[in-house]
Amino acid sequence: MNTAISTEKAPAAIGPYSQAIQAEGKTIYVSGQLPVDPATGAFAGEDIQSQTRQSLENIKAILATAGADMSSVVKTTVLLKNIADFGAMNEIYAQYFQQPFPARAAFQVGALPKDALVEIECVAVI
Numbered sequence: 001m002n003t004a005i006s007t008e009k010a011p012a013a014i015g016p017y018s019q020a021i022q023a024e025g026k027t028i029y030v031s032g033q034l035p036v037d038p039a040t041g042a043f044a045g046e047d048i049q050s051q052t053r054q055s056l057e058n059i060k061a062i063l064a065t066a067g068a069d070m071s072s073v074v075k076t077t078v079l080l081k082n083i084a085d086f087g088a089m090n091e092i093y094a095q096y097f098q099q100p101f102p103a104r105a106a107f108q109v110g111a112l113p114k115d116a117l118v119e120i121e122c123v124a125v126i
Contacts (some may be wrong), residue, residue, distance in 0.1 A: 001021070002024075005018065007019065011119070016090070016093060017104035021075065025125045025126050028123070030059050030063065033119065035116055042059075049092050052089045052118050055119065056070075056120060059122055070097060072125055073123070074123055075104070075123040076103075076121065077104070078111060079108075079118065085118070086106060
């Protein structure tokens with residue numbers, strides 16, 4: 001359903017993401033997900049890897065409710081409290097996606113709600 005768009009006339013992806021994705025079907029816009037464990041209402045952990053995993057698990061649960069899964073994701077935006085956490089975040093992020101990887105933007109922001117280390121939003125197509 002999703003087709004990776006890639007050209008040598010632009011920089012190659014340097015991680016688990018595609019330069020672009022051509023998508024067909026119905027679009028799902030998932031709001032930014034903080035690393036809140038729905039069972040406890042608290043952050044899943046204090047480190048970037050635990051928080052990244054929980055944010056992605058939250059996205060996974062929302063997509064499942066819509067009849068989609070992580071392979072339906074065509075675009076993500078990763079907001080980081082500290083860009084130095086990028087590598088550790090990326091290790092967990094890579095476990096949730098397969099080729100063709102979604103297009104992605106990741107950047108540091110001034111602050112996140114509840115002082116989270118990460119917030120992730122996505123667009124999916126089914």
